[in-house]
Amino acid sequence: MQLTLWTYEGPPHVGAMRIATAMKGMHYVLHAPQGDTYADLLFTMIERRDSRPPVTYTTFQARDLGGDTAELFKSSCASAFERFQPEAMIVGASCTAELIQDDPGGLAKALALPIPVIPLELPSYQKKENWGAAETFYRIVRGLCHPGSRSADFNPRSCNILGPTALGFRHRDDLTEISRLLTRLGIAINVVAPLDARPSDIARLPEAAFNVVLYPETAEPAARWLEKNCSQPMTTVIPIGVSATRDFIAEVAKLAGIDAGPLLAEDASRLPWYSRSVDSTYLTGKRVFIFGDATHVLAAARIAGKELGFDVVGMGTYSREFARPVREAAKALGLEALITDDYLDVEAKVAELQPELVLGTQMERHIAKRLGVPCAVISAPVHVQDFPARYSPQMGFEGANVIFDTWVHPLMMGLEEHLIHMFRDDFEFNDKAAPSHLGHGGAKQEAKPAAAEPARIEAKQLSGWAPDAEKELQKVPFFVRGKARRNTERYATERGLHIITVETLYDAKAHYSR
Amino acid sequence: MNLPFRSADQGQALPGCSGQPVLKQRGQREVFCGLTGIVWLHRKIQDAFFLVVGSRTCAHLIQSAAGVMIFAEPRFATAIIDERDLAGLADIDVELDGVVNRLLERRPDIKLLFLVGSCPSEVIKLDLKRASERLSKLHSPRVRVLNYSGSGIETTFTQGEDACLAALVPDPPLPASGTAPSLVVAGALSDVVEDQFTRIFRDLGLDDVAFLPARRSSGMPAIGPGTRFLLAQPFLTETARALEERGATHIAAPFPLGAEGTTAWFKAAADAFGVSDSTFRSATDAGRMRAAMATAPHREALVGKRIFFFPDSQLEIPLARFVSRELGMELTEVGTPYLHRQHLTPELELMPQGTVLSEGQDVELQLDRCRAEKPDLVVCGLGLANPLEAEGFATKWSIELVFTPIQGYDQAGDLARLFARPLDRRTRLEV
Numbered sequence: 001m002q003l004t005l006w007t008y009e010g011p012p013h014v015g016a017m018r019i020a021t022a023m024k025g026m027h028y029v030l031h032a033p034q035g036d037t038y039a040d041l042l043f044t045m046i047e048r049r050d051s052r053p054p055v056t057y058t059t060f061q062a063r064d065l066g067g068d069t070a071e072l073f074k075s076s077c078a079s080a081f082e083r084f085q086p087e088a089m090i091v092g093a094s095c096t097a098e099l100i101q102d103d104p105g106g107l108a109k110a111l112a113l114p115i116p117v118i119p120l121e122l123p124s125y126q127k128k129e130n131w132g133a134a135e136t137f138y139r140i141v142r143g144l145c146h147p148g149s150r151s152a153d154f155n156p157r158s159c160n161i162l163g164p165t166a167l168g169f170r171h172r173d174d175l176t177e178i179s180r181l182l183t184r185l186g187i188a189i190n191v192v193a194p195l196d197a198r199p200s201d202i203a204r205l206p207e208a209a210f211n212v213v214l215y216p217e218t219a220e221p222a223a224r225w226l227e228k229n230c231s232q233p234m235t236t237v238i239p240i241g242v243s244a245t246r247d248f249i250a251e252v253a254k255l256a257g258i259d260a261g262p263l264l265a266e267d268a269s270r271l272p273w274y275s276r277s278v279d280s281t282y283l284t285g286k287r288v289f290i291f292g293d294a295t296h297v298l299a300a301a302r303i304a305g306k307e308l309g310f311d312v313v314g315m316g317t318y319s320r321e322f323a324r325p326v327r328e329a330a331k332a333l334g335l336e337a338l339i340t341d342d343y344l345d346v347e348a349k350v351a352e353l354q355p356e357l358v359l360g361t362q363m364e365r366h367i368a369k370r371l372g373v374p375c376a377v378i379s380a381p382v383h384v385q386d387f388p389a390r391y392s393p394q395m396g397f398e399g400a401n402v403i404f405d406t407w408v409h410p411l412m413m414g415l416e417e418h419l420i421h422m423f424r425d426d427f428e429f430n431d432k433a434a435p436s437h438l439g440h441g442g443a444k445q446e447a448k449p450a451a452a453e454p455a456r457i458e459a460k461q462l463s464g465w466a467p468d469a470e471k472e473l474q475k476v477p478f479f480v481r482g483k484a485r486r487n488t489e490r491y492a493t494e495r496g497l498h499i500i501t502v503e504t505l506y507d508a509k510a511h512y513s514r
Numbered sequence: 515m516n517l518p519f520r521s522a523d524q525g526q527a528l529p530g531c532s533g534q535p536v537l538k539q540r541g542q543r544e545v546f547c548g549l550t551g552i553v554w555l556h557r558k559i560q561d562a563f564f565l566v567v568g569s570r571t572c573a574h575l576i577q578s579a580a581g582v583m584i585f586a587e588p589r590f591a592t593a594i595i596d597e598r599d600l601a602g603l604a605d606i607d608v609e610l611d612g613v614v615n616r617l618l619e620r621r622p623d624i625k626l627l628f629l630v631g632s633c634p635s636e637v638i639k640l641d642l643k644r645a646s647e648r649l650s651k652l653h654s655p656r657v658r659v660l661n662y663s664g665s666g667i668e669t670t671f672t673q674g675e676d677a678c679l680a681a682l683v684p685d686p687p688l689p690a691s692g693t694a695p696s697l698v699v700a701g702a703l704s705d706v707v708e709d710q711f712t713r714i715f716r717d718l719g720l721d722d723v724a725f726l727p728a729r730r731s732s733g734m735p736a737i738g739p740g741t742r743f744l745l746a747q748p749f750l751t752e753t754a755r756a757l758e759e760r761g762a763t764h765i766a767a768p769f770p771l772g773a774e775g776t777t778a779w780f781k782a783a784a785d786a787f788g789v790s791d792s793t794f795r796s797a798t799d800a801g802r803m804r805a806a807m808a809t810a811p812h813r814e815a816l817v818g819k820r821i822f823f824f825p826d827s828q829l830e831i832p833l834a835r836f837v838s839r840e841l842g843m844e845l846t847e848v849g850t851p852y853l854h855r856q857h858l859t860p861e862l863e864l865m866p867q868g869t870v871l872s873e874g875q876d877v878e879l880q881l882d883r884c885r886a887e888k889p890d891l892v893v894c895g896l897g898l899a900n901p902l903e904a905e906g907f908a909t910k911w912s913i914e915l916v917f918t919p920i921q922g923y924d925q926a927g928d929l930a931r932l933f934a935r936p937l938d939r940r941t942r943l944e945v
C-alpha cells in the first residue's frame with residue numbers, strides 16, 4: 001500500500017485509452033464501474049478533443065456483482081460493435097473488474113464478432129499508464145500485422161513513425177516537425193501509429209524499411225517486435241535538442257542510405273546563437289533539477305548541460321521501466337538518479353537541493369510554486385496548458401527553439417537579477433519578487449492585500465466599509481475581489497451612502513449583475 | 515436492457531409533475547463516482563483529511579476531477595492497494611497504519627481523518643469500519659477517524675457527500691436534556707452562503723441553527739430528539755436517514771435555488787417554528803427582490819430557450835424547476851442519476867406538467883434523444899461537453915453547478931448567469 005498525493009501516471013487502462021483514442025476505426029470495451037468514465041474528460045477537457053474517446057464502459061454496479069457481470073460485458077460489447085461499427089476492437093478490465101475476473105477477452109471471443117478483437121491483460125495493481133499504452137500498442141501491432149507481408153521491391157527510403165498517442169505531451173506538434181524533417185531528407189512515411197492510424201494501416205506497418213521510434217515509453221515493445229519479426233531496424237536517438245536532432249538526422253540517413261550532409265550543414269535552429277549571445281551569460285551554471293518521463297528527462301539533461309550551460313544538480317524519473325538509462329546518465333554527471341513515483345520524495349529532493357530552476361511535470365510545478373522556485377514543464381503528466389494553441393513542438397530544430405524560450409522565460413533576466421542584488425531592500429523589488437515580465441506571478445503577491453484600490457480614495461463622502469461588510473468581501477474569491485470592491489464603492493458613492501454594509505455589498509452585486 | 519416507462523405510479527391527481535412517469539434506463543452511465551465529493555468536502559471541513567483506500571484509478575480520478583481547482587495543498591490522498599496487499603503478502607492493517615502514520619506526521623493540523631472506501635476496497639471486502647475504529651483508538655484524542663464509501667459501484671457523484679455526512683452524524687444521540695441545536699441545515703454549502711443563511715435565520719428569530727458539515731471537525735452539531743433539519747441539497751438520502759435515527763425530524767421543502775426555492779425553503783422552516791408572516795416577510799422581502807432584480811436580465815436572454823439535462827449531481831430537478839419557473843426556459847428532458855421521490859416531492863409539484871423525467875442512464879440513447887430534441891442548451895458532464903459543442907450545441911458543465919455558490923437569494927443572479935453565459939458567448943463569437 002502506497003500513500004499517494006498525486007500520481008504521475010494513471011492506471012494502465014488509461015494508457016490503453018490513449019492508444020484507442022489516438023486511432024481511427026478502433027473501439028475499446030472496458031469492463032469498469034461508472035466512476036471510471038472520468039477518464040473521458042482527460043481527452044475532452046485537457047486535450048480539448050472534439051469527440052468522445054471511442055470507449056464503452058460496462059459501468060457495473062454493486063447489485064450486479066452477485067448477478068451476471070459477464071453477461072453485462074457481453075451485451076455492452078455487442079451493442080458497442082453495432083453502434084460504432086469499428087474495424088477492430090480491444091477489450092479489457094479496469095482495476096475493479098480485474099478483481100471480479102470475468103475474462104473480457106474470452107467473453108468477447110464468444111460473441112464471434114466479424115472483426116479482430118484483441119484482448120488486453122493490463123495488471124492494474126502492478127503497472128501504470130505508460131506501460132499500459134505500450135502493451136496495448138504492442139498487442140494491436142501483433143494482432144494486426146502479418147510478418148513477411150513485405151514485397152521484395154519495398155522502398156528502402158521509407159519508414160513508419162511509432163509512438164505518438166492521444167494525450168501525449170506535444171505529440172501532435174512533434175509529429176509535424178519530425179515528418180517535415182524526414183520528408184526533407186527524402187524519406188517516405190509509410191504509416192504513423194498509433195496517432196490517426198486505422199487498423200488497416202497497422203496491417204501495412206511491415207511495408208516500411210525501418211521504424212522511427214519517437215517515444216520509447218509507448219512504442220518500444222511494438223518496435224522491437226517489428227524488428228524481430230519484420231526485419232525492420234528502429235531508431236534509438238530521440239530528436240529533442242539541437243545535438244540530438246543532428247544525431248537523429250544522421251541515424252535515419254544511415255538507415256535510409258542517404259546523405260544527410262546538406263541538411264546538417266544548415267543553421268536550422270536559433271538555439272546555438274541565442275545560447276552563445278552575451279545576454280545568455282547569466283544562464284551559466286544555473287542549478288537545475290530535472291524530473292519527468294525518461295525520454296524527456298534524458299533529453300533535458302543533455303540540453304541543460306551542453307546547450308544552455310546549466311549545472312544539472314539532480315535528475316530522476318517516474319518511469320521505472322526506463323530507470324537504467326536515467327541512472328547511467330545521472331552517473332555520468334556524478335549524480336544519483338531519483339527513481340520514484342512518489343511525489344513526496346520528489347518534493348523532499350527539490351527542497352533539499354534548492355535548485356534555481358526545476359524542469360519537471362505539472363507535479364513539480366506545484367512543488368516549485370510552493371518552494372518559490374521557477375519551473376518549466378518538460379514532460380507528461382499533462383495539463384490543459386500543455387496543449388497550447390500555437391505550434392510548440394519539443395522535437396527537431398523548432399522544438400529546440402521552443403525549449404530555449406520556455407526554459408529561459410521563468411528565470412530572472414540578466415540585468416534584472418543584478419539590480420535585485422543591488423537594491424535588496426526595495427519593498428516591491430526584492431528577491432522574493434517574481435521576475436518582472438511575469439506580472440501576475442506567484443502566490444506570494446496574492447497574500448498581500450491588493451495595493452491598487454484607488455476607488456477607495458476617490459470616494460470622497462464614503463467613509464468606508466463596515467467591519468462585517470469588509471469581512472464579507474473577503475469571502476469573494478480573490479480573483480474577482482478587486483472588482484467586487486470597486487463596484488460596491490462606485491455603487492455606494494453614486495447613492496451618497498456613507499458606510500458600506502453587507503446589504504450594500506449585495507445590493508451592488510444585484511445591481512451590477514444586470 | 516432498457517426498461518419501458520414505469521407504469522406503477524401514473525397517478526393523475528397529483529399537482530405539477532409529481533405523478534409523471536419516469537423514463538428509467540440502464541446502459542452506460544457517464545457520471546463520476548462518490549469519491550469526487552472529496553474535491554469540495556476537503557475544502558469545506560478545514561481540519562479534515564480524506565484518505566481514499568483504493569487503486570491508482572481512484573487517485574487519478576480525484577486529481578483529474580480536481581484539476582485546476584486546487585490552489586493549495588490538497589487535504590486528500592490515496593492509499594493505493596498493490597499486488598502485495600491483494601496476494602496477502604502484506605498485512606493490510608499494518609500497511610494502512612503505516613500510511614496513516616506518515617500522513618499524520620506530515621499534517622499535524624489534521625483532527626479528523628476519513629478513510630474513504632472505493633470499488634476495489636469493497637470488492638476485496640476490506641473492513642474500513644473496523645480499521646477506522648482501530649485507528650481512532652490509536653490516534654485518539656488527537657485525531658478522530660471515520661469511514662464511508664465513495665465507491666463507484668455504490669455511489670454516484672454527490673452521493674459521496676451524502677455518505678460522508680451520514681458518517682458525521684454523531685453517535686450516541688444526545689439525552690433529551692442535551693444541547694442539540696433546534697435547527698440543523700444539512701448539506702455542504704459554501705461559506706458565503708452559510709453566512710447569508712445564518713443572517714436570515716437570525717432575522718427570523720432562529721438563532722440556534724447549526725450546519726452539517728461544520729467548518730471544523732470540533733463544531734459538528736449534536737443531534738437529538740427535538741432537532742429539526744432542513745436539507746440544503748437534494749442528494750442527502752442517507753444523511754437524512756441517519757439524522758432521523760437520532761431522533762431529528764425532517765422539514766420537507768423545495769431546495770434553496772432561485773428566489774422561489776429560497777423563499778419556500780425558509781418558509782418551511784419559519785412555519786415549523788411558528789414564525790409570524792410579518793417577521794418572515796421582513797426577513798426575506800429584500801433578498802427576494804434582489805434575487806428578482808439580479809435574475810431579470812438573464813431571464814430576458816433565456817426565456818423560451820429549450821434546455822436538456824443529462825444526469826449528474828441530482829441537482830437537476832431543482833435546477834430545472836428554477837430555470838423553467840424563474841427564467842422561463844422550456845424543459846426538454848430532465849435526467850437525474852437517482853430520483854428520491856420523497857425528498858423531491860415539493861420540487862416535483864412545482865415542475866410544469868408533462869416534463870420528461872429520466873432516471874439512470876444509457877448515455878448513447880440519451881445522446882440520441884438529445885440530438886433529436888435539438889435543445890438550445892445542454893447541461894452535461896465534462897466528458898460530453900466539448901463533443902456536444904463540436905456538434906453545435908451550447909453546453910453548461912454540470913460540475914460547475916456543484917462547485918459554485920448557487921444557493922440563496924444573493925446567488926440567484928449568479929446561478930442564472932451560469933445558464934446565460936454559454937448562450938451569450940455564442941452571440942459574441944464570430945470565429
Ligand code: SF4
Nearest residue numbers: 035547572632633666
Ligand atoms: S469508480 Fe471505483 S475504481 Fe473507479 S475511481 Fe471511483 S471508486 Fe475508484
Ligand code: SF4
Nearest residue numbers: 751754755764856857
Ligand atoms: S423523506 Fe425519507 S429519507 Fe428523507 S427525511 Fe423523510 S423519511 Fe427520511
